[in-house]
Amino acid sequence: MPHPSIESSITFFYTHDLEISAQFYEDVLGLKLWLDQGSCRIYRVSGDGYVGLCQSSETKTPPTEKQSNVIFTLVTQ
Template sequence: MPRPETANKLAITFFYYRDLPAAMRFYENVLGLSLAIDQGWCKIYRIAEGAHVGLVDETKGMNKWLPEKCVQLCIRVPDVDAWYAYAQEESLDNLSELFVNDDIGIRAFVFNDPEGYQIEIQSATRPGA
C-alpha cells in the first residue's frame, strides 16, 4: 500500500511532567504560548503555525517523566536579543550566555523549564539558516 500523500495538519512534541500545573504556568506566563488543545491531562500549546508542544501528566501518558532529558525544544524568534534580555530579567533556570554558532548560522541561548527540559531561543544570522 502506498504512503498517503495528503499534507500533514500539525506537529506536536510531547514532554512529560510530574507537576503539570507548574509546567502550564511556565509555558503560558513565561513563554507566552497559547493553549490550542485541552485534553485534560494533556495540554497542547501552539508555538508557531503548525508547530506545537504537548505537556503531559506523566501518570497518564504513554511515557514517564525521567530526570535526564535528551531532547531540546528550539523556538526561532525574530529578535533573540529582546528574548535574552527578558530571560535575564526572569532569571530563568540554567540560563546560558548568548552565543553565536557560525557553522549553522544562529545566535541563541538556552535555559531549562521547571522540570529540566532545555529550551533554546534562536535567531538566524544569515538567510537560509
C-alpha cells in the first residue's frame, strides 16, 4: 500500500505564558504568525514547516522539569 505524501509539518509546544513565548518567537526569532487559533499560535519556520505554541493549563501540563525532553532545531545560514 502506498504511503500518502507529507506536504508539511507542524511541531507543537506547550507554554505556560503564550504572550511571552509569542513575543520571543516574533521579536527575537523574527517568525511571522501564520495562524492564530486563540490558545495556539502557529508560525511558519520554513517553506512547509511550522511551529505551534499552545497555552498550557496548569492542571493538565506538568512543570517543565517533569516533562520529557524535546530538542527543537532551526537551521539558518
